[in-house]
Amino acid sequence: MTGSPSPYREGARRAAAIAPAVFVFGVSFGLLAQTAGMGALASIVMSATTFAGSAQFAALSVLGSAGGIAAAATAAILLNARYVPIGISVAPVIEGSLWRRLLEAQLVVDESWAFSRRRDGTYDRGVLLGAGLVLYASWNGGTAVGAFGGEALGDPEVLGLDGAFAALFLALLVPQVRSRRALAAALLGAAIAFVLIPFSSPGVPIIAASAACLVGWRRA
Amino acid sequence: MSSTWVVVSVVGAATVAFKGLGPVVLGGRSLPPALGGIVSMLAPALLAALVVTQTVGGARELVFDERLLGLGAAVVAIVLRAPLLVVVVVAAAVTAAARAF
Numbered sequence: 001m002t003g004s005p006s007p008y009r010e011g012a013r014r015a016a017a018i019a020p021a022v023f024v025f026g027v028s029f030g031l032l033a034q035t036a037g038m039g040a041l042a043s044i045v046m047s048a049t050t051f052a053g054s055a056q057f058a059a060l061s062v063l064g065s066a067g068g069i070a071a072a073a074t075a076a077i078l079l080n081a082r083y084v085p086i087g088i089s090v091a092p093v094i095e096g097s098l099w100r101r102l103l104e105a106q107l108v109v110d111e112s113w114a115f116s117r118r119r120d121g122t123y124d125r126g127v128l129l130g131a132g133l134v135l136y137a138s139w140n141g142g143t144a145v146g147a148f149g150g151e152a153l154g155d156p157e158v159l160g161l162d163g164a165f166a167a168l169f170l171a172l173l174v175p176q177v178r179s180r181r182a183l184a185a186a187l188l189g190a191a192i193a194f195v196l197i198p199f200s201s202p203g204v205p206i207i208a209a210s211a212a213c214l215v216g217w218r219r220a
Numbered sequence: 221m222s223s224t225w226v227v228v229s230v231v232g233a234a235t236v237a238f239k240g241l242g243p244v245v246l247g248g249r250s251l252p253p254a255l256g257g258i259v260s261m262l263a264p265a266l267l268a269a270l271v272v273t274q275t276v277g278g279a280r281e282l283v284f285d286e287r288l289l290g291l292g293a294a295v296v297a298i299v300l301r302a303p304l305l306v307v308v309v310v311a312a313a314v315t316a317a318a319r320a321f
Contacts, residue, residue, distance in 0.1 A: 014304065016305070017303075017304045017305040017308050018308060021308070021312065037224075038224050039224060042224050042225060042228050045228055045232070046228045046231070046232065049228075049232030049233075049235070049236060050228075050231050050232050050235045051235070052235060055231065055235065056231075059227055059231055063223070063224065063227060069223045069226050069227055072227045072231075073226075073227050073230045073231055073234075076227070076231040076234075076235075077230075077231060077234045077235075080231075080234065080235045080238050081238060082266065083235065083238040083239045084238050084241055084242065085242075085259070085262055085266075086239075086242075086262070086266070087238065087239050087240065087241050087242030087243055088241070088242035088246060088251070088255075088259060089242070089259045089260075089262050089263070090242065090243065091242040091243045091245070091246035091247050091248075091249070091251070092246070092247075092248065092249060092250050092251060093248075094243035094247045094248065095247060095248035096247075096248075098244060098247075101240070101243040101244050101247040101248075102236070102240040102243070102244050104243065105239045105240045105242070105243040105244070106236060106239055106240070108239050110266075110270060114263065114267060117263050121260040121263075157319070158316060158319065158320075159312065159316055160286070160290060160311070160312040160313060160314070160315030160316030160317070160319065161312050161315075162274075162287060162315065163286065163287040163289075163290025163291065163311045163312055163314070163315025163316075164290070164308045164309075164311050164312040164315070165270075165274045166270075166271050166274035166275040166287060166290070166291050166294070166311070167290060167291060167293075167294030167297075167307050167308050167310070167311030167312075168304070168307070168308050168311075169267050169270040169271045169274060170267075170271045170291065170294055170295070170298065170307075171294065171298055171304055171307045171308070172267055172304075173263075173264060173267040173268055173271060174298055176263050176264045176267065177264055181261065182261065182264040183264075185261040185264040185265040185268075186264040186265060186267070186268035187268070188265065189264065189265030189266060189267075189268040189269040190268040190269060190271065190272045192269065193268075193269035193272040193273055194272050194276070194282070197272075197273065197276065197277055197278070197280075197281070197282050198280060198281050198282055199280070200280070201280070202273070202277065202279065202280075205269065205272075205273055205277070206266065206269050206270065206273060209265055209266060209268070209269030209272075210262060210265055210266055210269070211265075212261070212265035212268075212269075213258050213259065213260075213261035213262040213265045213266075214258055214261075215261055215265075216257040216258040216259070216260050216261030216262075217254065217257060217258050218253075218254065218257045
């Protein structure tokens with residue numbers, strides 16, 4: 001570790017690149033939740049506790065289409081199951097009391113997790129928490145604005161924001177592919193996701209793709 | 221309790237548990253070497269899968285739309301070593317512009 005700026009600030013700085021897009025999606029979640037009859041308070045509580053955009057939109061779309069409670073919950077839970085392996089990957093740097101570890105773990109989302117990965121494959125707790133806090137504030141602030149009838153800042157799709165996330169993940173992926181093994185994991189993960197998208201609920205392709213990390217298996 | 225609150229509670233509790241499981245059980249300890257090797261490959265595997273699902277993912281179907289052009293623009297920006305913010309903004313701008321035509 002170089003001692004330069006604090007890792008929290010570094011995490012916040014990196015997250016600033018995507019925070020505006022997260023905010024706009026938060027607003028649209030808040031607005032859509034009202035049209036789906038979810039209620040302002042429920043949408044705000046969901047953003048505060050679930051803090052995972054894709055799962056929340058999935059639950060909302062099923063609820064809105066009268067698809068049933070079980071279907072809505074299942075869709076969201078499948079989408080968030082990836083946080084089990086992701087949580088295991090950052091576990092070595094999350095220290096302190098049980099409650100503190102549980103609380104800090106809630107700031108893990110795809111973006112904060114990816115920002116916090118160091119080149120040597122370990123994770124930086126300060127960057128994770130700094131980025132996580134900025135994204136948490138953006139997502140929840142956006143949800144509140146949308147929930148209380150704030151005017152849409154614009155349709156995220158018209159603004160092209162749905163195209164921003166793939167770009168972010170690709171930009172974060174490229175520096176990680178520094179070995180043949182990492183390249184194999186990336187290609188296999190992408191292939192598994194691609195093949196499964198037409199045949200499974202959203203979320204399943206991502207969980208299945210995490211199996212590609214087995215290319216990292218080696219005898220202890 | 222209305223159906224909305226059932227979903228909010230169940231999904232919220234499940235997500236808190238998913239995110240917390242690793243840090244609560246293994247927090248602060250280094251992973252066993254065999255598991256460490258596997259987990260170190262999680263980032264490339266999952267990030268690549270996220271690129272795919274965010275680009276062509278739909279509801280049980282592959283959707284090839286303007287997001288692909290946005291990703292193409294991002295590739296160019298990445299090759300040119302643009303900063304992260306520029307990569308993200310270029311991808312959004314190209315996606316939006318393509319959609320507007």
